Amino acid sequence: MAAEVRRVSPPHCLSASSRLSFRSSFKRFSDLLMQPTSSSSWRKRLAYYFKHGDVLWWTLLTLSVGVVLVLVLWIAWQLWVQSAAARHAFGWQFIWPWAKPVWNPALDKFQAWPAIYGSLITAAIALVLAVPLAVGIAIFLSELAPEWLRAPLNYMVEMLAAIPSVVYGLWGIYVFLPLVVVPLGKALAPLGEIPGLGVFFRGPVPASGFSRLGAALVLVIMILPTIAAVSRDVLQAIPRSQREAALALGATRWETVWKVLLPYGQSGILGAIILGFGRAIGETMAVTMVIGNSAGGGYSILRPGYTMASIIANEFAEAVSEMHTAALIEIGLVLFVLTFLLNALARWLVVNKTIKRA
Amino acid sequence: MTQQPVALNRTDKPAAVASATKMVIRGVSVYYKTFRAIKNVDLPVYENRITAFIGPSGCGKSTLLRTLNRMNDLIPGARVEGKVLLDGEDIYAAGQDVVDIRRRVGMVFQRPNPFPMSVYDNVAFGLRLLGIRQKSILDEVVERSLRAAALWEHVCDNLNQSGMALSGGQQQRLCIARAIAVEPEVILMDEPTSALDPIATLTIEDLLQTLKENFTIVIVTHNMQQAARISDYTAFLSMDDDRAGYLVEFGPTVELFTNPKEKLTEDYITGRFG
Amino acid sequence: MAPESIYAHVNLRRNYRRRKILNTVMLSLTGVTVALAVLPLVWITVYVLLKGGRYLNLALFIHLPAPMGTPGGGVLHAIEGSLVMVLLASLLAIPVALLAAFYLLARPNTAVAQAVRFSTDMLAGIPSIVVGLFGYAVIVVTQKHYSAFAGGVVLAIIMLPVVLRSAEEMLKLVPPEMREGALALGAPEWRAALRVVLPAAMEGIVTGVMLGIARAVGETAPLLFTALGNDHYEIGQIVRQGLHYHQSMGQILGQIFGQPADALPLTLWKYAQQPYQERVQLAWAVAFVLMLFALGLNIAARAWLAYRRRKLYG
Known part of the structure; x- marks a missing residue:
């Protein structure tokens, strides 16, 4: 989620925004939401990012990172689960x-x-x-x-x-x-x-x-x-x-x-x-x-x-x-x-x- | 930008009194592979005096300094031609023991580089190399060296603190204490204050004046005022068209700064160049 | 009175002699350690190349193994199995590794990035046999049969950290201005990454991939109970059979990945311990091929990288 939100910053500050932290860009995003007058423009911007693929891109990046992060835990979990019979039977x-x-x-x-x-x-x-x-x-x-x-x-x-x-x-x-x-x-x-x-x-x-x-x-x-x-x-x-x-x-x-x-x-x-x-x-x-x-x-x-x-x-x-x-x-x-x-x-x-x- | 000519802060400073020659640099050129960094320098270093090397950056002051205790040997491809005499003996002659030379000609570096061990162990490092193990002797020499480096009062209550934990100026004085503990005859200093704040710099400058009673000091500085303040003799080096450093002028500091013989020197010390 | 000099307590000549001897001895010893490391390398390499080279022939690459105890035959099944599994592993691992590396490039100092780096290092440190157990538990148990697919997946897990680490290094070497420049022109992030940063880092990434493949090709332990081994694995046969029975493309692919498969190191392991001379000879020949492949890929990757670096940095 973080990734998609962060990308929604106005186009004119794209390069600068790439250095911004999640928190500040989140604020930016919420600011955009708060402004009643620009409601149509933020929709446009959101549409821009969907249309140009950055939402998909960041979804893919986040998924890949998720794979790397999950793998080690998953391996540990599987070993734990699959060894249950032996662990229960023999203990320490x-x-x-x-x-x-x-x-x-x-x-x-x-x-x-x-x-x-x-x-x-x-x-x-x-x-x-x-x-x-x-x-x-x-x-x-x-x-x-x-x-x-x-x-x-x-x-x-x-x-x-x-x-x-x-x-x-x-x-x-x-x-x-x-x-x-x-x-x-x-x-x-x-x-x-x-x-x-x-x-x-x-x-x-x-x-x-x-x-x-x-x-x-x-x-x-x-x-x-x-x-x-x-x-x-x-x-x-x-x-x-x-x-x-x-x-x-x-x-x-x-x-x-x-x-x-x-x-x-x-x-x-x-x-x-x-x-x-x-x-x-x-x-x-x-x-x-x-x-x-x-x-x-x-x-x-x-x-x-x-x-x-x-x-x-x-x-x-x-x-x-x-x-x-x-x-x-x-x-x-x-x-x-x-x-x-x-x-x-x-x-x-x-x-x-x-x-x-x- | 034109600067005022450097003012000697002690106008009453006497012209250097003649003294024995400790080292002689004779026709020294230094090469890095094919590049000549220093060409044909002739220079004496007088005993119990401070000799300063000044000159624009990149002119090879540090390189020249490092030829005096053969630290250039460490750089692959570096080669020294000519002679460097220490008490009349060429330190580059075959059969010379580089370990012995470096013990006799100590060195303090641009950035303080204490070992990551206690203050005591830092100072005792060189002594232990010499095989001194007796606690009483070590204690005595460590104290003596730290006193001579004006650091004793700051560290005497905790000699076991890490040398890395000291402030920058104190670290540099620790490095001086470490160098003088093995009683070298000459101490080389490669811009020893360039990484320090003005107060720490002053402390070290004062320290040098007392140290020269026992040691011969050669110092490289990028700071002309410093050279003028502390040194007895000054060598001004510059860079030739082929980027090789060479000696422009050497003389007693007072003379060199007040009455330079070379136009280049005058330009440099008045800030018209460099 | 001047304080007593330390040299009153030092016999310099004796001190120097002792230290010089120590210096010479110890420095020579470090040279000896290098020789001791080079010795087994040369020994293994020369022995395997000589001995394996003797049993090398064309049949090795085009025939399935002969029945036990009969001479001849080859390891086509293992070559094809290795190919299929390493291909699958690359298809799985490389995109994930690259995308994760792009994430690290875009957010280098976040907690997530630190966690990813830590995770990558830990993944690289897990014994490959344990990764095999994982593959068994997750794929073999649920599918209820051993398969090339399971083998490919565990190899992908082995490859992932190797490729990810080198890809991150290589992407970092690309000047950030390039990416920022593209972004400033209004290019979407993905376009800047794929069209500007990736091509600039391509060569380095390729070498990382080569190292990852070299690693995967030599791995045996994780395949023991995922791919299991299959003396009759032959893609040509599977395809011919599939066409004969009018199977669809998907079904044929399913056959290729769904069967247990062999791999070169797996074959080597099994044949090395069999009592038949012919099989042991095949094992030596396979060792020759594996060694050449692993060393060749490694040398090529590193030489290329060194060459590029020299070109870049003078």
Whole structure:
């Protein structure tokens, strides 16, 4: 409604009125209505806008905006509604870490913690490895790379993000798992002997290499470009005067980066990391292809497992019972809420605290 | 518009007393890729004196200033020809340590640029780079530097407040304190008051007079009156037809302003040009 | 007495040596991180192109898959399915994205605009598998069958934020005087937008659309339970059959969009995990095609944009 009303301003001030706020143009419109003498002229004007299509135009714009605004809410609503059966049947036990893990479609008993754990542990390992790499890349791209090298390297980072997820998965199954993950898994297996910490490394890693570790390592490659690109933008948004101030005090380039730029951009880089975390948790195909898809696996990173996304991808099309479907959709709901919160936080950190200040 | 010739506010100001030469700019040209920004400048910088660079905007005053501590190294494509001697040694010679040069030749910028950390950490930044960790020494030097920058009274009760929270003039004095904490021999100032209000400007100008007892100061200013008020020596630069900056005249400030040798200088200081 | 100099406490030479070593080591390490990122990129690209290139042949593009365990066959069904779904996704997403971008251009700082930007970013961050669940719940459940239509709609949701964000950026680059000039001449708003602003921003918008399409073509997860997959999806066949039974144009289109369909990445996923060597080879060939398509589209879009920018800003 707002749109149509706003357009009804006299033609002679069209260009100026485009800058006016809704409130003032509304006043203008009501003024027009109040004037008894000009009753025929405002009708004419209204007719003008109908005839020339602006009413239709603004209706379309408003509708499109409505679609964008409604979509996220609608997705959330659908997940909420469709998961009702599972939510009612299992309550909070469904995602409770210390509940008895069970995933039994035959008995219609479901508990999502193993999948949530799988998502968290793979994403966490991926982050631990990807963050130093990504920040290093960001530093190199924004501070060190000579002009001629910058564009091709930026390209390469973008390319890493452009390769379809299934291609990573295919490469993972046939190249990366046997060549890297299996030997690495064998090398890590002795750590399983350590009391306490050992639960994370209890082997053996399967001969195929399907494991949480494999998924985590593929995720490293996949989230690297996200974190690197955002961190690079954050660093580049820092005013040059900060660099000059440090260098003029006799700081080396590394000291400038480490003691001035990184602290300055810390919230933005934190945002980039959180963004990467969200990507890692939501990544589906490559992970499904290399994680081995098993509801067991305990806590070990060397064993196959599930992530939230991979359990949906793997089981949803074949889910027969209503409860199984609802349980998977509830996992989708958890995934949605988690990524939504992470992305909102990341956006706030990157946009509000870094880009705007700079 | 014709202005009155700049009045020296201290007519009794003595002609600069001779002093040792701290730096010498010898035949310096600066290129940005193929463009020559500065051509063939020869200039001495005297110890414990204030040397001002004046001239129309775009004539390369800041560029010349930045050659004195090799800040131009940061700009891709920038190249310096000629020599800049610091205590007789060419800072552009092979094997010179740029970090050491920048420690010895500090710099204060046009816009105050404190780090987004506490006042204390700002001043202690350079000291910590030098590996000084002892709290007692840090405390002492931070206080000494803030006092020297005439900022101590304003911040002494809360050294943990953010440097960004200070007013513009205070921020600039914080930057001065930060620069002098590492005891440089020369301080370069690139239009340090251009972003400040008149009162803050006056405070800084007064500050410079006390600072020069311990430091050699080179200051770029777009404001002739300021140069006349505060400096002992003035270099007037101008732009040639090929847009390259060059030195028109250098001399003791009083002489340059009252009795310029060059017609161009006279035109400039009387406001007929620039 | 002058206060004691700090240099009484500093061994400058040792200090410099330590810091220089740290500087060199750490800066070199950032170079190493770049090398570590480039390594997998080169590894994957070269491996997929070499291995997939080996299984590339004409049959891949013109035949349906051979029965399991027999050699030969192609992925025509997936190519056509991808085409149909991406086309539908583009038809749905691009107009909405552009219109919303025009709204953001006209009212950049309103609360609605902020909400739209936030919403767009959140939409872009929703895992694609969750979007698939949404498509399942809204379309598949109500229609009671999987379809290319459902696949196209979820791909549209994936494309929407990509195109919207880049379109907004590109529209903002058009000088506002152009739009205001047109309005001042008495042109209606829509005419100014479509005839003046849109052409000026066209090239940038096209690159945004290309990036969106590249993204949609590579997406698998949302199609798993919307388009489901269909080894026999062949438009030519559907059309021939329709004509034979004297079906109307609408009915034939309904068939095309109403059936479950396959897509290149979906086929890749299924074939990659099958025990038959022939299928795995097809998967590698599909990976080759997908990779070339995604990288090609990305490189073309970015190169074009960079070229334009250089031309514009010297």
